[in-house]
Amino acid sequence: MTEVEHSGHAGHAEHQDHGSHGDHGGHGAHGGHGGHGDHVAQFRKLFWVMVAFAIPTVACSAMFAMIIGYAVPEFPGARWVSPVLGTVMYFWGGRPFLTGAISEIRSRTPGMMLLIGLAITVAFVSSWGASIGVLDHQLDFWWELALLIVIMLLGHWIEMRSLAQTSSALDSLAALLPDEAERVDGDEVTIVDPSALRVGDVVIVRPGGSVPADGEIVDGSADINESMVTGESRPVRRGVGEHVVAGTVATDSGLRVKVTAIGDDTTLAGIQRLVTEAQNSSSRAQRLADTAAGWLFWFALGAAIITAVVWGMLGLPDEAVIRTITVLVIACPHALGLAIPLVVSIATERAARGGVLVKDRLALESMRTVRAVLFDKTGTLTKGEPSVTDVVVVDGWDRDDALRLAAAAESDSEHPLANAIVDAARANSLKVPAASDFSSSPAVGVTAMVDGRQVRVGGPRLLGETNQSELAAVRSWHEEGAIVLHVLVDGAVVAALKLADEVRPESRQAVDALHRLGLTVVMITGDAEPVARAVADDLGIDRVFAGVRPEDKAGKVAELQAEGLKVAMVGDGVNDAPALAQADVGIAIGAGTDVAIASAGVILASSDPRSVLSVITLSKAAYRKMQQNLWWAAGYNLISVPLAAGVLAPIGFVMPMSVGALLMSASTVVVALNAQLLRKLDLRPERSVE
DSSP states (O other), X not given: OOTTOOTTOTTOTTOOOOOOBOOSTTSOOBOOOOHHHHHHHHHHHHHHHHHHHHHHHHHTXXXXXXXXXXXXXXXXXXXXXXXXXXXXXIIIITHHHHHHHHHHHHHTOOOHHHHHHHHHHHHHHHHHHHHTTSSOGGGOOHHHHHHHHHHHHHHHHHHHHHHOOOOOHHXXXXXXXXXXXXXXXXXXXXXXXXXXXOTTOEXXXXXXXXXXXXXXXXXXXXXEEOHHHHOOSSOEEEOTTOEEOTTOEEOSSOEEEEEEEOGGXXXXXXXXXXXXXXXXXXXXXXXXXXXXXXHHHHHHHHHHHHHHHHHHHTTOHHHHHHHHHHHHHHTSOHHHHHHXXXXXXXXXXXXXXXXXXXXXXXXXXXXXXXXXEEEEIIIIIEEEEEEEEEEEEOTTOOHHHHHHHHHHHHXXXXXXXXXXXXHHHHHTXXXXXXXXXXEEETTTEEEEXXXXXXXXXXXXXXXXXXXXXXXXXXXXXXXXXXXXXXXEETTEEEEEEEEEEEEOTTHHHHHHHHHHTTOEEEEEOSSOHHHHHHHHHHHTOSEEEOXXXXXXXXXXXXXXHHTTOOEEEEEOSGGGHHHHXXXXXXXXXXXXXXXXXXXXXXXXXXXXXXXXXXXXXXXXXXXXXXHHHHHXXXXXXXXXXXHHHTTTGGGTOOOOHHHHHHHHHHHHHXXXXXXXXXXXXXXXXXXXXX
């Protein structure tokens, strides 16, 4: 086997090595995608080695010298330079195509590999025949063999580079777990690796620390940030007897957790399995160039047979051999071999400059046919973090004064809601006074002295402790699923704060633009129905899946697909990974988690949902270029093959080999220049929605 062979079929670069199942830290992570990077380097190395061989092979070819119009340098053994180096190129540089051709013969699916393999083999055999005087000197195709191998290797190097995976979704899942766990052993606390934990062990989770394994809280209560696993935008209060998931974070208080699941039984491991299954079961579309090459193979083979029969019947056996071999050699798709890889390479480069990273060219090809776009809510359509969206005050109080005092009381807290209040004060350019005597009570609120007054900020339990009633204006906030905090000054309620996951200002533009394209817009979230419905109504979204558990998100994608819709999924969290892999096109927000990015075929470098329109624009433009290039490339064959066969011989015209070579080169140049036009495509998000 040569160093560049993979899967026995160099042409099907869409093949992906998903790695083997193995434990990573005891949590069932899987191996990464290392194969494509190795193959890219190997094809690059082979390409440059073959370029070095091709230069003297072409330069010393008598046929090429005759076409161009120069004299081959004369030195001892000059006539054997092309045959010797050409033979090395055939067996070394041509090996991936020959093994691919054999694979296509065995599978009875003729395509690009068989067409290339046939052409280089015919060129190799006929060139040796011409070199040793068995065949006519016109059949000296060493120069053509060398150029063909170099161009095809370039095409496959470009194609594989565009497909190279740069990160592993499954390794990213395992990375959510802490590096160490604090296990309670009697009266002592022992630092251990999470993989050493066993069911029944009790572990300590410090404030701000990650839960090392699925378990049940046996002591303490805390606001748990589960957004990386469940997608829930707000921290969820968990107390004794409640379940917590590995990888989630205790934001404000410490816990003791009894381990209930380890290894393959954890929620994270279950998500890993879903990602793997969805990735491995994804259908792989037949490549356009391969399909065209399959038709051209039969076209070239049929034309060669007809050529041989007709010239033979005319009693011209020598001309029959020359014409037949010429047909088979020039039928090889120089331009066709570059038609798709060049477009993909330039499209992905243009996309990257526009903030769209294309990992899977099949995803890019598929985006133009998508009929439904499924957005994850948290972190995609919304900012993924709480923010103050409204403030109401009692008579006699100023809105800014109440917000300023609340921010002062919360300034020493690390809680996400406290940060939101402080950020709101800064956004309103309020001067926040210093606070003293700060204290925090989990699930109740905070207390501090500000400007000589006691200021307290908290939820329903704070009102219960102080026998205060909530303001009437906040009842509608509860119906929307918002978080409601009240501000008390010296024991009396003076204001209420509405905190919610803020909708991105660009989201409405994105949804409206997708509607103009005739696409169905769907939202999926782990949030409760009222929260989801409020966002959906605000944005004009067509359908909503609310309260969806992580393991059910991929099922919702499949449900849409079962309705006959081709689905693009846009998400940013670990909980989105299986759905991203299940979708026809997975699009990850670049600001999201590594696992979401690794599970997707397209990555948006920004968090602007309008960038989805850029992907659609790019997909349609790239597909147009692919079609145009395929027609240019195939057109060369459709014209040159009959002419090479001698279809116009009755009127005295038989296409010289030199003309065939010029047509071949012209076709390749046209394909290359046409692909370059993609560089001018405007992918700015604000232009995409116009």
